[in-house]
Amino acid sequence: xxxxxxxxxxxxxxxxxxxxxxxxxxxxxxxxxxxxxxxxxxxxxxxxxxxxxxxxxxxxxxxxxxxxxxxxxxxxxxxxxxxxxxxxxxxxxxxxxxxxxxxxxxxxxxxxxxxxxxxxxxxxxxxxxxxxxxxxxxxxxxxxxxxxxxxxxxxxxxxxxxxxxxxxxxxxxxxxxxxxxxxxxxxxxxxxxxxxxxxxxxxxxxxxxxxxxxxxxxxxxxxxxxxxxxxxxxxxxxxxxxxxxxxxxxxxxxxxxxxxxxxxxxxxxxxxxxxxxxxxxxxxxxxxxxxxxxxxxxxxxxxxxxxxxxxxxxxxxxxxxxxxxxxxx
Numbered sequence: 001x002x003x004x005x006x007x008x009x010x011x012x013x014x015x016x017x018x019x020x021x022x023x024x025x026x027x028x029x030x031x032x033x034x035x036x037x038x039x040x041x042x043x044x045x046x047x048x049x050x051x052x053x054x055x056x057x058x059x060x061x062x063x064x065x066x067x068x069x070x071x072x073x074x075x076x077x078x079x080x081x082x083x084x085x086x087x088x089x090x091x092x093x094x095x096x097x098x099x100x101x102x103x104x105x106x107x108x109x110x111x112x113x114x115x116x117x118x119x120x121x122x123x124x125x126x127x128x129x130x131x132x133x134x135x136x137x138x139x140x141x142x143x144x145x146x147x148x149x150x151x152x153x154x155x156x157x158x159x160x161x162x163x164x165x166x167x168x169x170x171x172x173x174x175x176x177x178x179x180x181x182x183x184x185x186x187x188x189x190x191x192x193x194x195x196x197x198x199x200x201x202x203x204x205x206x207x208x209x210x211x212x213x214x215x216x217x218x219x220x221x222x223x224x225x226x227x228x229x230x231x232x233x234x235x236x237x238x239x240x241x242x243x244x245x246x247x248x249x250x251x252x253x254x255x256x257x258x259x260x261x262x263x264x265x266x267x268x269x270x271x272x273x274x275x276x277x278x279x280x281x282x283x284x285x286x287x288x289x290x291x292x293x294x295x296x297x298x299x300x301x302x303x304x305x306x307x308x309x310x311x312x313x314x315x316x317x318x319x320x321x322x323x324x325x326x327x328x329x
Contacts, residue, residue, distance in 0.1 A: 001026055002328065003064050003099035004308050009053040015309040018051065019065075026101045033103045035075040036089065040122035040302070041097040042068040043311045043324040044155060045219075045244055050095075051312070057269065059095055066097020066326075067269075069104075070112065070121035078106035082280075088112050090121040092129070092272060098308060100328045107276045110283050113291050123155075123297040123323030124290075125283070130241055130268040131160040133282045135167065135217065137275075138266045139239040143168025145214035146233070148204060150224055151244055152189060153180030153321045160217045161187045162295040169215070172207060174200055174224075176318075183298065183321050200224065204231045212236060225249035232261045239264050244318070298322030 003024045010018040029035050047065050049055040059065075070090045073083050083089050083106075091109045096102040112121045135141040147164040151157040152173030164171045165188030173189035175181050181192040193203050204213060212233035218225050221243030228238055229251070240263065243249075251263050271279055289295045300320040303311050304327060311324045 001100035002305060004066070004305060006051055006059075006061050006063050006065055008061050010051050011053075015051060015312050019308055021306050024099070027096060027103045029075055029077045029103050032078045032106055034073055034078060034081055034083065034091070034106050034109050035101060035103050036069060036071040036091060036109075037074050038069045038071040038097065038100055038102055038328050039118035040070050040328065041066045041305075041326045042122045042124075042126060043308075043315060043326060044068070044126055045242060045315055048312055048316055056267070057094065064096045064099050064102075066093065066095065066099070066102070068092050068122060068124075068126045069097045069102055070118040070124075073109070074101070076106070081106040081109065083109050083111055088118070088121075090125050092125050092269075098305060098326060100305075108272055110280075110287075113287060115291060119299060119302055119325055119327070120297045122325050123299060124286075126268065127156045127159040127297070127323065128163070128286050128295070129279065129282060130156050130266075131163045131217070132286055133268060133271060133279065134239055134241055134266045135160065135163055135215065136282070137278060138264050139215045139217070139237045141167050141169055141215050145169045146172065146208055146211070148172045148174065148213040148216040148228070148231075149184075149189070150174050150216070150218050150220045150228070152184040154219060154244065154318075155315075155320065155323050156219050156241060157217070158184065158187055158298055158322050159295075161189050164188070164217075166289055166294055172204060172213070180321055187298070195224065201227050201231050208233070215239060217241065219244055221245045221249055222247040223249070226252070229255045229259070229261065229263070232259060234260050236261045237264055238262070239266055241266050241268075300324050302327050
């Protein structure tokens with residue numbers, strides 16, 4: 001099979017010299033796992049961190065990167081697998097997605113509806129899983145709440161806009177360009193803020209009549225996280241899902257105390273083990289919304305597996321709106 005192999009960690013973002021397209025034997029299938037013929041794989045910001053050795057779940061080279069795939073089930077070695085051989089599925093994996101075959105835990109495999117193609121499915125599980133589970137189960141977003149989504153046109157940000165709208169919140173989207181904000185508007189944002197041209201804090205205060213945001217969804221980090229604390233309403237929640245800016249903020253506890261607000265850390269990957277039943281319930285709702293036409297992955301581009309470096313560079317340069325997808329054929 002064709003596979004992308006990380007032969008060494010990259011400290012200078014030059015993935016061309018660290019990633020090699022190789023012909024390898026298919027991976028071994030262990031008890032509790034499912035083998036998938038990969039048709040497409042989603043590319044995530046976490047992939048760039050993993051390849052630099054900066055992700056919390058560190059992998060030692062050589063390894064095959066890739067956290068989410070779609071394809072067809074080839075083989076099952078699990079008694080309680082939620083799929084059958086021949087099923088069209090999407091799946092989340094610890095690694096191994098950037099290849100023509102991968103093996104994943106049976107609990108991380110989800111059948112996809114007939115109306116969902118493999119490209120859409122490859123961009124679905126991590127972004128939508130992060131947003132829906134994070135907003136609903138961790139931040140307890142309710143209908144009528146005010147939700148601010150930072151990085152609202154990125155892979156997870158755009159899905160947070162969609163999920164927030166469907167939950168019934170008023171959605172304020174922030175992004176760094178008119179084009180990105182236009183897409184966020186099309187996906188359901190009620191209000192738009194260009195953080196390069198406007199004072200995010202002041203605009204949120206104005207839009208909410210001084211009340212502030214009930215929930216802020218933050219995949220960006222950096223100074224915008226600290227500023228966000230100051231525009232949370234009483235009992236508001238800052239949901240921290242990532243640091244795309246490259247800067248991890250230091251959260252001042254005094255602001256949290258004085259304003260009676262919460263800062264909630266959320267790593268979706270961990271909940272695959274902590275609450276697999278809850279993850280499956282979340283996916284059931286998300287796929288219901290997809291079939292009803294209420295949400296759909298926004299695909300920025302599709303590239304061949306061999307173009308993995310270009311895909312990663314697109315994410316790092318923050319040019320992507322929605323998801324970047326690698327295909328195997």
